[in-house]
Amino acid sequence: xxxxxxxxxxxxxxxxxxxxxxxxxxxxxxxxxxxxxxxxxxxxxxxxxxxxxxxxxxxxxxxxxxxxxxxxxxxxxxxxxxxxxxxxxxxxxxxxxxxxxxxxxxxxxxxxxxxxxxxxxxxxxxxxxxxxxxxxxxxxxxxxxxxxxxxxxxxxxxxxxxxxxxxxxxxxxxxxxxxxxxxxxxxxxxxxxxxxxxxxxxxxxxxxxxxxxxxxxxxxxxxxxxxxxxxxxxxxxxxxxxxxxxxxxxxxxxxxxxxxxxxxxxxxxxxxxxxxxxxxxxxxxxxxxxxxxxxxxxxxxxxxxxxxxxxxxxxxxxxxxxxxxx
Numbered sequence: 032x033x034x035x036x037x038x039x040x041x042x043x044x045x046x047x048x049x050x051x052x053x054x055x056x057x058x059x060x061x062x063x064x065x066x067x068x069x070x071x072x073x074x075x076x077x078x079x080x081x082x083x084x085x086x087x088x089x090x091x092x093x094x095x096x097x098x099x100x101x102x103x104x105x106x107x108x109x110x111x112x113x114x115x116x117x118x119x120x121x122x123x124x125x126x127x128x129x130x131x132x133x134x135x136x137x138x139x140x141x142x143x144x145x146x147x148x149x150x151x152x153x154x155x156x157x158x159x160x161x162x163x164x165x166x167x168x169x170x171x172x173x174x175x176x177x178x179x180x181x182x183x184x185x186x187x188x189x190x191x192x193x194x195x196x197x198x199x200x201x202x203x204x205x206x207x208x209x210x211x212x213x214x215x216x217x218x219x220x221x222x223x224x225x226x227x228x229x230x231x232x233x234x235x236x237x238x239x240x241x242x243x244x245x246x247x248x249x250x251x252x253x254x255x256x257x258x259x260x261x262x263x264x265x266x267x268x269x270x271x272x273x274x275x276x277x278x279x280x281x282x283x284x285x286x287x288x289x290x291x292x293x294x295x296x297x298x299x300x301x302x303x304x305x306x307x308x309x310x311x312x313x314x315x316x317x318x319x320x321x322x323x324x325x326x327x328x329x330x331x332x333x334x335x336x337x338x339x340x341x342x343x344x345x346x347x348x349x350x351x352x353x354x355x356x357x
Contacts, residue, residue: 032048032049032050032051032157033048033049033050033051034046034047034062034064035047035048035049035059040099041099042065042066042067042098042099042102043063043064043065043095043098043099044063044064044065044066045061045062045063045064045095046061046062047059047060047061048060048061048062048110048157050148050149050156051152052141052148052152054144054145054148055145055148055149055152058115058116059115060110060112060113060115061110061111061112061115062108062109062110062111063095063107063108063109063111064106064107064108064109065095065098065099065102065106065107065108065109066102066106066107067102067103067104067105067106067263069103069104069105070104070105071104071105071106071262071263072104072105072162072163072261072262072263073105073106073107073108073160073161073162074105074106074108074161074162074163074165074254074257074258074261074263075108075157075158075161075163075164075165076091076094076107076108076109076110076165076167076254077091077109077110077113077153077164077165077166077167078090078091078109078110078111078112078113078166078167078168079091079110079111079113079114079115079118080113080114080133080134080166080168081114081117081123081124081133081134081171082112082114082115082117082118082121082122083122083123083170083171083172083240084167084168084169084170084171084237084240085170085237085240085241085242086169086170086236086237086242086243086246086247086249086250087167087168087169087234087236087237087250088111088112088167089242089247090247090248090249090250090251090254091109091110091111091167091250092111093247093251094107094109094251094254094255095109095111097251097255098258098263098264101264101265101266102258102263102264103263103264103265104262104263104264105261105262105263107258107263108157108158108161110153110157113133113149113153114126114133116128116145121172121240123171123172123173124171126145126146126149128144128145128146129144129145129146131144131145131146131147133146133149133150134168134218134219135217135218135219136150136218137150137154137218137219137220137222137223137224138150138151138154138155138220138223138224138227139151139152139153139154139155141155150220154220154224161229162230162261163197163230163231163232163257163261164220164221164230164231164232165231165233165234165254165257166219166220166221166232166233166234167233167234167250167254168233168234168235168236168237169234169235169236169237169238169246169250170236170237170238170239170240170241170243170246171239171240172239172240173239173335173336174238174239174333174334174335174336175238175239175298175299175333175334175336176235176236176237176238176299176332176333177204177205177235177236177299177300177330177331177332177333178201178202178203178204178234178235178236178246178249178274178300179203179204179205179206179207179234179235179236179332180198180199180201180203180205180206180207180232180233180234180235180253181198181206181207181209181219181221181222181232181233181234181235182194182195182197182198182206182207182208182209182221182225182231182232182233183209183221183222183223183224183225183226183231184208184209184210184211184225185211185225185226186211190225190228190230193230194225194230194231194232195208196260197230197232197257197260198232199276200253200256200257200259200260200269201232201234201249201252201253202249202252202253202270202272202273202274202276203234203249203253203274203276204274204275204276204277204299204300204330204332205275205276205277205278205279205330205332205350206276206277206278206279207279207280207281207282207332207350208278208279208280209222209280209281210280210281213280213281215281215283215284216281216282219233220233221233232257234249234250234253235332235333236249236250238299238336239336252269252270256269256270277330277352279330279350279351279352280351281350281351282329282332282348282349282350282351283326283327283329283348283349283350283351284345284346284347284348284349285309285323285325285326285345285347285348285349286343286344286345286346287340287341287342287343287344287346288312288321288323288342289312289314289320289321289340289342290340290341290342291312291313291314291315291320291339291340292312292313292314292315292317292338292339292340293310293311293312293323293335293338293339293340293346294310294312294313294338295309295310295334295336296308296309296310296311297309297310297331297334297347298331298334298336299331299332299333299334300330300331300332301330301331302328302329302330302331302352303325303328303329303330303331303349304325304328305325305326305327305328306324306325307324307325308322308323308324308325309322309323309324309325309331309347310322310323311323323346323347325349326349327349327351328351328352328353329349329350329351329352330349330350330352331347331349332348332350333347333348334346334347335347
């Protein structure tokens with residue numbers, strides 16, 4: 032791994048990051064480093080794993096300027112666009128070099144394909160000594176995502192309390208505290224790093240690859256609050272929380288039962304009850320083909336909001352809620 036410095040301004044330096052493995056030889060990632068004069072914790076922040084998730088990337092850019100002005104202790108490293116191969120062709124969800132989704136390849140594989148090696152280098156080289164790893168996401172071209180945060184619990188009470196404290200610095204629609212036994216939502220950095228004894232938080236929020244000032248602020252404020260919590264800045268108080276901040280322990284996929292058209296009845300952030308209609312299904316001729324129903328009481332975290340769907344496609348992320356929550 033090598034850093035090529037392009038510019039410096041006070042505490043801030045920026046440039047391109049390159050990696051040693053031959054499979055990554057042509058890759059150069061933009062980076063920012065902000066380092067205070069007083070030693071302290073290190074934050075590692077990534078965005079752009081899915082390069083249409085522009086709110087997360089914009090927040091990362093704004094955080095660069097914020098920390099350059101306000102960092103008094105420790106350091107912050109930012110990769111604002113991880114999936115550079117997919118950036119200018121607007122790749123949805125995957126890295127076009129090998130067709131893999133970087134979001135489910137942690138903890139990486141140093142002997143794997145391009146995306147697997149990239150995740151290994153980012154997690155185990157670039158962010159190796161980070162006290163907290165923050166992964167910002169939200170809102171690819173065909174989806175609407177609630178403002179929510181994810182973290183992984185391990186069963187170690189002290190470690191998990193710290194993880195919860197970090198995740199709850201965001202003002203979210205929901206905080207997903209993945210329980211120790213969950214297996215259906217693995218492969219994200221936020222899931223895998225805690226099993227290696229490293230704190231990680233992932234934030235989601237955005238829709239359809241367009242700027243949403245509220246979502247940008249959600250990401251920005253959450254990271255700024257974590258920095259405050261860790262003592263990296265002298266920000267005195269966090270912004271008052273205005274969202275529901277409902278804690279859940281997992282979420283499930285609702286998949287497309289047919290290929291055709293979906294007419295959604297719900298949006299990201301909506302609570303639903305078991306059996307509630309989530310949308311109407313039609314074939315390509317416009318003929319009704321049934322209803323998409325909620326399998327359980329839940330909170331809608333993500334919806335694919337493009338009406339053309341493919342059988343087996345992940346349409347909705349639904350976090351389980353007890354009936355008393357509604």
